[in-house]
Amino acid sequence: MTGVRVxxxxxxxxIRNGLKRTRHRAVDHVSLELTPGRTxxxxxxxxxxxxxxxxxxxxxxxPTSGTVEVRLDDGTPVTDQARYRxxxxxxxxxxxxxxxxxHSIEHHIARPLRIHKRTTTAEETRERVREMxxxxxxxxxxxxxxxxxxxxxxxxRQRVAIARALAPGASVLVADEPVSMLDVSIRLGVLxxxxxxxxxxxxxxxxxxxxxxxxxxxxxxxxxxxRGRIVERGPADAVILDPHxxxxxxLAAAAPDPERVGAVRDAAPVDRDAIDSGRCYDHFAGEWRxxxxxxxxxxxxx
Ligand SMILES: Nc1ncnc2c1ncn2[C@@H]1O[C@H](COP(=O)(O)OP(=O)(O)OP(=O)(O)O)[C@@H](O)[C@H]1O
Numbered sequence: 001m002t003g004v005r006v007x008x009x010x011x012x013x014x015i016r017n018g019l020k021r022t023r024h025r026a027v028d029h030v031s032l033e034l035t036p037g038r039t040x041x042x043x044x045x046x047x048x049x050x051x052x053x054x055x056x057x058x059x060x061x062x063p064t065s066g067t068v069e070v071r072l073d074d075g076t077p078v079t080d081q082a083r084y085r086x087x088x089x090x091x092x093x094x095x096x097x098x099x100x101x102x103h104s105i106e107h108h109i110a111r112p113l114r115i116h117k118r119t120t121t122a123e124e125t126r127e128r129v130r131e132m133x134x135x136x137x138x139x140x141x142x143x144x145x146x147x148x149x150x151x152x153x154x155x156x157r158q159r160v161a162i163a164r165a166l167a168p169g170a171s172v173l174v175a176d177e178p179v180s181m182l183d184v185s186i187r188l189g190v191l192x193x194x195x196x197x198x199x200x201x202x203x204x205x206x207x208x209x210x211x212x213x214x215x216x217x218x219x220x221x222x223x224x225x226x227r228g229r230i231v232e233r234g235p236a237d238a239v240i241l242d243p244h245x246x247x248x249x250x251l252a253a254a255a256p257d258p259e260r261v262g263a264v265r266d267a268a269p270v271d272r273d274a275i276d277s278g279r280c281y282d283h284f285a286g287e288w289r290x291x292x293x294x295x296x297x298x299x300x301x302x
Pocket of ligand 1: 048
């Protein structure tokens with residue numbers, strides 16, 4: 001199965017303010033690795049660079065520098081653009097904007113099947129669309145296939161978006177805040193669905209979220225991003241239960257404590273200098289590094 005190695009990624013945006021131009025570094029020397037059957041959570045506040053990394057991974061944006069390598073099981077790098085787009089798929093945050101209101105659900109899933117030549121006849125395509133809808137628990141599939149996005153709930157639309165992403169036979173899934181726009185009561189169902197599909201298809205998943213609690217529950221590893229830099233990484237439990245970086249401590253303090261339902265952990269005093277220290281704690285190596293220095297152990301915790 002396919003894995004992804006992101007090495008020393010930098011993304012600068014140029015911001016125009018009248019005649020003045022300034023450079024803004026959205027992603028600052030980020031390295032990470034995605035391996036089949038594992039979920040890496042990318043956690044950070046709004047503006048920390050999470051979506052920019054997702055867009056670079058799915059080739060919607062070009063990096064300023066650094067590389068993203070996708071390799072097949074036998075080590076062959078995926079260089080062909082069409083193959084890359086088939087292997088690496090994205091589920092977007094907004095299930096209302098990501099589906100075309102003029103097209104049926106059938107069309108949304110049939111299109112990637114045809115583009116990526118997964119099916120040859122119309123009958124086969126129709127059958128595969130039904131199968132995909134059933135896999136994401138949208139039943140009766142035949143009835144759902146004929147509907148348009150506005151006839152479905154937000155949760156159902158996100159299930160369609162997941163089916164669409166997996167239809168081409170993807171092996172890497174980038175899920176950018178996939179449940180944050182959904183009603184709280186249905187978030188768990190969609191995350192559980194993603195977890196099941198990941199196990200069934202041995203997917204490599206990057207789960208982007210600002211929510212530490214779901215990151216812990218649904219991920220093997222957590223990578224914490226602050227102002228475009230990785231400040232902490234490690235096995236999910238280690239990062240949550242034993243945060244080292246001040247920023248991670250701050251996030252953990254703001255997250256609801258599962259031991260005390262409805263309560264929030266006592267906030268620790270904030271040490272701004274420590275947050276901006278430019279250092280990254282790597283639980284895999286058990287040591288501090290300069291933020292941006294790739295970890296030899298990244299993604300390798302088995
Ligand atoms: N096209 C762009 N032009 C200029 N600046 C941009 C552009 N896209 C993103 N940025 C800036 O880059 C930084 C990182 O943005 P990004 O969307 O990656 O963050 P994020 O962590 O995904 O935030 P959110 O959770 O709000 O989506 C932000 O400061 C943002 O304003």
